[in-house]
Each structure stands twice: as structure tokens, then as C-alpha cells.
Amino acid sequence: MPDTLADWLTYLESLHPKTIALGLDRVAQVKQRLNLQPAFPVIVVGGTNGKGSVCAMLEAILHAAGYRVGCYTSPHLLAYNERVRIAKQQASDAELCASFAQIEQVRGDIPLTYFEFGTLAAMQCFISHQVDVAVLEVGLGGRLDAVNVFDADCAVVASVDIDHTDYLGDTREQIAFEKAGIFRRDRVAICADSDVPQTLRTRAREIGAQLWSIGSEFGFVPHQGQWDYRSRSAARNALPYPALRGAFQLHNASAVLAALDALKDRLPVSMEAVRRGLVEVQLAGRFQFVPGRPQLILDVAHNPHAARSLAQNLGDLPPARTFAVFAMLKDKDMAGVVRALDAQIDVWLVAGIDAPRGATAAELAQVLQNAQVRGEVKACLTIADALHEASNRASENDRIAAFGSFYTVAEVMRVRGLRCA
Known part of the structure; x- marks a missing residue:
């Protein structure tokens, strides 16, 4: 087996003939062999754009609330370790190599893509560290993405627009259907796009997910230098603007607070933690x-x-x-x-x-x-x-x-x- 993280990543790139091979069968089989059954809440975040910001804010606020957060995102900028964070610290080379080795031992002749291998390794790290909550960012689409092999206790779709047309379709409605694949029956599904595609609404209704959409079940009211969050069950007033710059960050921040509303019985979060997380959040490369x-x-x-x-x-x-x-x-x-x-x-x-x-x-x-x-x-x-x-x-x-x-x-x-x- 490879010895270093660099060697492992080179090896993983060679395992599957395609860089992207959507489908859950392969990764589900290996997940079962590894017995990866998270006992903590899982938040799955998808969307054409904005999902990285949503993950970063969830991680920052939940960390500020005292929870041990596992966060899995992609792609990375400078080092693979950025993809897997535990308590806001990047996983070490040794941890990642150990997880890759365990997956390699059990996968047999099942070919996994680079992303599928990494997704399983991330969850393995989170389970071994006994995190309190995991935040998982969808790699591509949602329905057939490796992350979707784990059931979301709350799912977030940050936005829906045209991208990855070769894999997801060339209309917003087709793409929305793929993104809605992360929704689960009787769980809250959040959409932060103000123009909710009909296929996303239909999918939520068909499977019995509770769809919360911005401007309806939740939303925000900006003020000079502050903003208020509103939902059907909660209100948080006089909030600081997120440290992440950009016109759409209040949409993303509102979706984050909606997700926290949905999970408040399992993961209560104080106003102090919300304010601190919004002020301290960091995410490279987003404006x-x-x-x-x-x-x-x-x-x-x-x-x-x-x-x-x-x-x-x-x-x-x-x-x-x-x-x-x-x-x-x-x-x-x-x-x-x-x-x-x-x-x-x-x-x-x-x-x-x-x-x-x-x-x-x-x-x-x-x-x-x-x-x-x-x-x-x-x-x-x-x-x-x-x-x-x-x-x-x-x-x-x-x-x-x-x-x-x-x-x-x-x-x-x-x-x-x-x-x-």
C-alpha cells in the first residue's frame, strides 16, 4: 500500500477509469463493509453555488456553540487535508492515510472514484473522533453523489442554476431534481434559492420531506449594519453580517439558521454562538x-x-x-x-x-x-x-x-x- 498521503492520492486517481462516475451502488457496498453508521446528526449541503459558504457558517456557529464538528468539503485549494476538518482542524496526513488503508482492505474489486474514496474516509474519521455533528458538502448534483449514501437529518440546497450539464441536465428543473435527491422522508429540506424550481417542490412532496423555502418558511430582513432572521418557529434579531463578503451571503446565512431551527432539539444553539460564528467564519476564495x-x-x-x-x-x-x-x-x-x-x-x-x-x-x-x-x-x-x-x-x-x-x-x-x- 502507499505510504504517504501524496502517494495515496496518486493511487486513488488511478483506481477508476473515470474522474466522475455517478451512482451509489459501489460506495454503498463499501460503506456497508466498513459498517459506517454515524450516531450523530448529519447535515448534507448541496447547490450550484453557495454550498461552501453554508458549510463554513454551519461549522463556525456549531463550533462556537461548543460542538465537535466534522466538516467535509471539496474541492481543496492548497492541500487535500482542507477537505476533512474535525473541530475546525484539518485531518492529519496520518489519519487520512489510515482511513484510506482501511477502505482499501475491505473494498475488494469494487472500483471507487477519488471522491468516493475520500467521502468514506471523511466519515470514517468523523466516527473515530466521535464528532457531535457532521456537515457534508455534495460534490456534484446530489441524488447520485457519494455523500448521499449517508442519510441527511437536514438537507440544504443553497441555489439552483446551470452547471455540470453533461451530468445533471441542461435546465434548472432537471438540475433541481438531482439536487433534491438529498432530501429524506420526514426530515426538513431547506431551499435558499428565492425561485424554487417546481421539480424540487414535487420531489419533496413525493417523498414526504418538509420543504422550507426562503421567503416563505424563513427569511431575512436587512438593516443598516445588522439583519434579522425570521422563521415560522423562531426569530433572531440584530445579527451581525457574516464575515464572508458578498450580496448573497444573507441568503446562505438564513439557510444556516433554518437548518439550526430544524435540529434545535438535538443541537441547541445560543444567540451568542450564532453571532460569534457569523463574525468568525472564514472561507478562502469566496470574494x-x-x-x-x-x-x-x-x-x-x-x-x-x-x-x-x-x-x-x-x-x-x-x-x-x-x-x-x-x-x-x-x-x-x-x-x-x-x-x-x-x-x-x-x-x-x-x-x-x-x-x-x-x-x-x-x-x-x-x-x-x-x-x-x-x-x-x-x-x-x-x-x-x-x-x-x-x-x-x-x-x-x-x-x-x-x-x-x-x-x-x-x-x-x-x-x-x-x-x-
């Missing part, structure tokens, strides 16, 4: 401001829905010349992202991503040319070169926005010597 001049903003926006949110957030800032450090995967809607951000970008510095799915700088430049963007376009050899170009050309009153992919943000973080919280 993240890096201290210094010129201003550097990191955002993993990689689909039109997220790009529209980023555009709105940039537009809410004081006017400034904006340089884009831009790189994307070629199987994403590159043109849609470009159209969403065109009005906010003055100079596009594009680079390729050195990965099988990565678009080249030339391909991105062609997309920008076809879209007839208003800003200057320049192709750079690498993301590091694009960042260097932006830093040299931007004045201290300008800003640099790095976006388009987790790969883009990760490389900028490496170049700048930044770390994930």
Missing part, C-alpha cells in the same frame, strides 16, 4: 480580499450564476480600474462567465490551466474576442505570469480580481504565499 495595494480579490466563480454574483459584488465596490486574472476549465460555460463580468473588467489577463480539463490561454482569448468584451485582452503563459502582469500594471488605487476556477485561485494563493484558514 476574499487580500490585504495590501492594489486590492486583490479572490473568487472561485466558475459558472455564470457565480459570475453574476461576483459582478454584482464588484459593482457594489467604489469605482476602480479592474484587472482580471482569468483561467477556466474548458468544460465550463466560459462565454457565460465572460458575459456576466464584461461590464466590471477593464483588462483581461488570461492564462491556461495545466490540467486535462484546462482551457488554454488562446482558447480563453478567443472566447473573449467572440464576446466582443469592452476591455483589453492579453494572453499570458501561466496564471503566475498573469498575476505578475496585473501587479506591475495596476496602480495602488486599482484592483485585481482572480477568478474562473479553484485552480486559478489556488495558484494565486501559492504565488502570494497565502494559506487557507
Whole structure:
């Protein structure tokens, strides 16, 4: 068997012929062999965008309330260990290797994908550490995602929009059906998208899940510098804005408080813990401001829905010349992202991503040319070169926005010597 975490990850990448192979049969068989039966509440979080923010806020608030929280998210930016956290600490290489080894011993000839292997390992770590609650982020979709092999005591869908069309369908209704697959009978299912797709409502009704949707069963009222949360069973007033920046974070924070309402009998949370968690929450790469001049903003926006949110957030800032450090995967809607951000970008510095799915700088430049963007376009050899170009050309009153992919943000973080919280 492999000895180091790096060796294990290389091995896991080679186990299955496909990077993504949706379906629960394989992972369910290995889960049964491992006897992974969590005795603690499980919160499963899905959505096109916003699920990382929801997970981070749940983790921060529940931790502030004194609970031992297991949190599983993906993808990672700088190190695989970011995906598995216990009591807000990343799992060690040794713990992950030990979990991988146990899975390898029992899986026999069942081929697991990289993500399936990692999902089982995360739950194994949470059970061994006897966490009080687990927060699991869906990798892709929901219905056939490996995370869905564990029953959610509360399920959250942060948003529904177009992404991963090859796997989930090319309409919101088709995608919503896949995301609603994490709902469970007689359990609360939360939707933070203000335009709830009909298929999501239908699925909740068919299986007997209790659907709580924003603007109906729960919601928020913003005030100057504070906000109030309202639901049919609770109210929390004069709350601080989440430390995570962005126009949609109150939608995400409201969904988090709704989930806590749903589980209040098993996981009571005080107002003090809510306030502390909202103030202390951290999540790299989500409209993240890096201290210094010129201003550097990191955002993993990689689909039109997220790009529209980023555009709105940039537009809410004081006017400034904006340089884009831009790189994307070629199987994403590159043109849609470009159209969403065109009005906010003055100079596009594009680079390729050195990965099988990565678009080249030339391909991105062609997309920008076809879209007839208003800003200057320049192709750079690498993301590091694009960042260097932006830093040299931007004045201290300008800003640099790095976006388009987790790969883009990760490389900028490496170049700048930044770390994930």
C-alpha cells in the first residue's frame, strides 16, 4: 500500500477509469463493509453555488456553540487535508492515510472514484473522533453523489442554476431534481434559492420531506449594519453580517439558521454562538480580499450564476480600474462567465490551466474576442505570469480580481504565499 498521503492520492486517481462516475451502488457496498453508521446528526449541503459558504457558517456557529464538528468539503485549494476538518482542524496526513488503508482492505474489486474514496474516509474519521455533528458538502448534483449514501437529518440546497450539464441536465428543473435527491422522508429540506424550481417542490412532496423555502418558511430582513432572521418557529434579531463578503451571503446565512431551527432539539444553539460564528467564519476564495495595494480579490466563480454574483459584488465596490486574472476549465460555460463580468473588467489577463480539463490561454482569448468584451485582452503563459502582469500594471488605487476556477485561485494563493484558514 502507499505510504504517504501524496502517494495515496496518486493511487486513488488511478483506481477508476473515470474522474466522475455517478451512482451509489459501489460506495454503498463499501460503506456497508466498513459498517459506517454515524450516531450523530448529519447535515448534507448541496447547490450550484453557495454550498461552501453554508458549510463554513454551519461549522463556525456549531463550533462556537461548543460542538465537535466534522466538516467535509471539496474541492481543496492548497492541500487535500482542507477537505476533512474535525473541530475546525484539518485531518492529519496520518489519519487520512489510515482511513484510506482501511477502505482499501475491505473494498475488494469494487472500483471507487477519488471522491468516493475520500467521502468514506471523511466519515470514517468523523466516527473515530466521535464528532457531535457532521456537515457534508455534495460534490456534484446530489441524488447520485457519494455523500448521499449517508442519510441527511437536514438537507440544504443553497441555489439552483446551470452547471455540470453533461451530468445533471441542461435546465434548472432537471438540475433541481438531482439536487433534491438529498432530501429524506420526514426530515426538513431547506431551499435558499428565492425561485424554487417546481421539480424540487414535487420531489419533496413525493417523498414526504418538509420543504422550507426562503421567503416563505424563513427569511431575512436587512438593516443598516445588522439583519434579522425570521422563521415560522423562531426569530433572531440584530445579527451581525457574516464575515464572508458578498450580496448573497444573507441568503446562505438564513439557510444556516433554518437548518439550526430544524435540529434545535438535538443541537441547541445560543444567540451568542450564532453571532460569534457569523463574525468568525472564514472561507478562502469566496470574494476574499487580500490585504495590501492594489486590492486583490479572490473568487472561485466558475459558472455564470457565480459570475453574476461576483459582478454584482464588484459593482457594489467604489469605482476602480479592474484587472482580471482569468483561467477556466474548458468544460465550463466560459462565454457565460465572460458575459456576466464584461461590464466590471477593464483588462483581461488570461492564462491556461495545466490540467486535462484546462482551457488554454488562446482558447480563453478567443472566447473573449467572440464576446466582443469592452476591455483589453492579453494572453499570458501561466496564471503566475498573469498575476505578475496585473501587479506591475495596476496602480495602488486599482484592483485585481482572480477568478474562473479553484485552480486559478489556488495558484494565486501559492504565488502570494497565502494559506487557507
